[in-house]
Amino acid sequence: MSHSVEKKSKLLARVRRLKGQMEAIERALEVEASCAEILNLAASVRGATNGLVVELLEDHLRNHVVDAESDALRSSGAAELIEVMRRHLK
Numbered sequence: 001m002s003h004s005v006e007k008k009s010k011l012l013a014r015v016r017r018l019k020g021q022m023e024a025i026e027r028a029l030e031v032e033a034s035c036a037e038i039l040n041l042a043a044s045v046r047g048a049t050n051g052l053v054v055e056l057l058e059d060h061l062r063n064h065v066v067d068a069e070s071d072a073l074r075s076s077g078a079a080e081l082i083e084v085m086r087r088h089l090k
Contacts (some may be wrong), residue, residue, distance in 0.1 A: 007059060014052045021045045053088060057081070 025041045064077025 007055075011052070011055060014048065014055065018045065018048050018052065021048060057084070060084075 021041065021044055025038060025045065028038050028041055060077065060081055065074055065081065068074035068077055
């Protein structure tokens with residue numbers, strides 16, 4: 001997880017934007033918007049989700065691998081990152 005208040009605020013803002021984008025998809029489905037409109041909204045969500053994942057990966061990499069306090073913590077942080085990336089890239 002993020003290690004500063006500034007990062008926390010930035011991540012929460014991203015999540016709230018994602019929530020709004022998902023609600024826009026829900027509204028579009030309820031009013032039977034065109035397929036193209038709904039697909040564009042979904043593509044926006046995918047882009048925003050990818051941006052969030054990149055922020056989280058970067059934060060983890062910096063804090064738990066690059067700036068780790070010991071080799072043991074660095075190895076643990078790297079192993080966690082590898083596992084997350086395997087799941088994410090499936």
